[in-house]
Amino acid sequence: MGDRHQLRMTRRRRIKRRWRVALATLVAVILVAGYACMDLADLVPGPLTLAKTSHSSVPPAVMMGVPPTLAADKPGSAADAGQVQQLVNAFADTPGLGNGYSLVVRQADGRVLAQKNADQARQPASTMKTLTAAAAASVLDMSSQLDTEAVLDSSTPSQATLTLRGHGDMLLGVGKDDPLHVNGRAGLGTLAEKTAQALHKRGIDRVTLAYQDTLFGDDLTPKGIEDNNPDGIYFQEPVSMAVDEARQGRTEPVAYPDAGEIYLPRVENPAGVAATVFASRLMESGIQVDNAQGPDRADHAQGRVLARISSARLSEVMSLMLRNSDNSLAELFGRLTALALNMPNSPAGAVKAVVSTLNKLGVDTAGLKMADCSGLTPGSVLRVGTLADVQQLALADKGLTPLVKGLSVVGLTGTAASRKVDDQADGLIRAKTGTLDQVTSLTGNVIRRSGGVLVFAVVVNDPEDAAAARQAVDTLVGSLDRI
Numbered sequence: 001m002g003d004r005h006q007l008r009m010t011r012r013r014r015i016k017r018r019w020r021v022a023l024a025t026l027v028a029v030i031l032v033a034g035y036a037c038m039d040l041a042d043l044v045p046g047p048l049t050l051a052k053t054s055h056s057s058v059p060p061a062v063m064m065g066v067p068p069t070l071a072a073d074k075p076g077s078a079a080d081a082g083q084v085q086q087l088v089n090a091f092a093d094t095p096g097l098g099n100g101y102s103l104v105v106r107q108a109d110g111r112v113l114a115q116k117n118a119d120q121a122r123q124p125a126s127t128m129k130t131l132t133a134a135a136a137a138s139v140l141d142m143s144s145q146l147d148t149e150a151v152l153d154s155s156t157p158s159q160a161t162l163t164l165r166g167h168g169d170m171l172l173g174v175g176k177d178d179p180l181h182v183n184g185r186a187g188l189g190t191l192a193e194k195t196a197q198a199l200h201k202r203g204i205d206r207v208t209l210a211y212q213d214t215l216f217g218d219d220l221t222p223k224g225i226e227d228n229n230p231d232g233i234y235f236q237e238p239v240s241m242a243v244d245e246a247r248q249g250r251t252e253p254v255a256y257p258d259a260g261e262i263y264l265p266r267v268e269n270p271a272g273v274a275a276t277v278f279a280s281r282l283m284e285s286g287i288q289v290d291n292a293q294g295p296d297r298a299d300h301a302q303g304r305v306l307a308r309i310s311s312a313r314l315s316e317v318m319s320l321m322l323r324n325s326d327n328s329l330a331e332l333f334g335r336l337t338a339l340a341l342n343m344p345n346s347p348a349g350a351v352k353a354v355v356s357t358l359n360k361l362g363v364d365t366a367g368l369k370m371a372d373c374s375g376l377t378p379g380s381v382l383r384v385g386t387l388a389d390v391q392q393l394a395l396a397d398k399g400l401t402p403l404v405k406g407l408s409v410v411g412l413t414g415t416a417a418s419r420k421v422d423d424q425a426d427g428l429i430r431a432k433t434g435t436l437d438q439v440t441s442l443t444g445n446v447i448r449r450s451g452g453v454l455v456f457a458v459v460v461n462d463p464e465d466a467a468a469a470r471q472a473v474d475t476l477v478g479s480l481d482r483i
Helices: 002-040 068-073 081-092 125-139 188-201 270-284 314-324 327-340 347-361 384-396 398-406 466-478
Strands: 101-107 112-116 147-153 161-166 169-172 206-212 241-243 296-298 304-310 429-436 439-447 453-461
Touching: 081 101, 081 112, 081 466, 101 384, 125 314, 125 327, 125 347, 125 384, 125 398, 125 429, 125 439, 147 169, 147 188, 161 270, 169 327, 188 270, 188 304, 206 270, 241 270, 314 327, 314 398, 327 347, 347 384, 384 398, 384 439, 384 453, 429 466, 439 466, 453 466
Parallel strands: 161 206, 169 241, 206 296
Antiparallel strands: 101 112, 101 453, 147 161, 147 304, 429 439, 439 453
């Protein structure tokens, strides 16, 4: 009897517990549903509503490395040419600007919104680099890399001879490969470790070192560039290989190797210095280098490639060139373009390669004279329409994406970081700057807040007040996003 009674009592307690749980659940559902109904009616705070909502308009953000061609997917309303002309008129009235200016503003489809003195050829300074970039990007494989190799000459068994052979990487690092930066992506320390391992497998622990630096021949420097290159700090002639673009005093790893405006004198014989660094790294890896302090120059490297290191992709190098307005890398791209097109291996050949490529791309080169590929050498002139053509082509042609991506973002990155034209325009303007003693220029593209993209080019020569001219250019360009 006791067990049966206990069983009945247990069953009754379970039934009561189930009813209490069910009742509590029902009450919770009623409360939640009731609150939701009041939220919908806006009687209590909450995310639900039956009222019609509006959304604020936020200008599209420009992410680092993402070309602004994405904004072209939203064409927006046609730009008001009258508003642009008002901006141009205000620009022209700037005290101190002088009369030596030319400008053009277009929609991305080519429709001219306003222009002034567009038929006058002006000295463009570093905006010239956009022409070189467009030509190089259309000719070269921008996903390719520049190798630096260690070649073992096995023709003399009694004496192992190793030759360091370069293919144009002027941004070699002194230590291990640096995957986080463009400058130093390929490290001579890594090459030495790989080479030492290959030598040890062959039972070799002692070598004589040579280096080959014949890639660009003997004609290396644009004529007249020294006029704007005091102490050699703004330009290093192209060579087959160099550590940190041959800057003096940078033989140890630095914290920010991609930083721009590092104007230092250049070492003599950059390829030879790179070979000396390689020799030191080899000795640290257990290989005796008999002539470590003075590797020999060789006209040819024959034998087996034991190891190689590779630069950043050419697209990344181009971005660095444009972002930092690097004259040396601009000339390098010109020379690589000339080699790819079998044109003369010289500064003049590089210019010829760029101009002929631009013509094939449909760029208007009337009035164009290139004294070099960077804009540093005196004597270069062009019409602003040529700069605008390049910008327009780059936005339309996915093959020129490296050019668009490499432009500095005004107010944020590169040489345009200090161009604080308008806080609200930061991130909406990508541009290439140009500055010489008597030149201020700017070309690029602007994402309009209402959708769509404008291209622009402004060149001022011999202003009465250089600071006022620069500010006038910034004010004009910084207002285009609101058109």
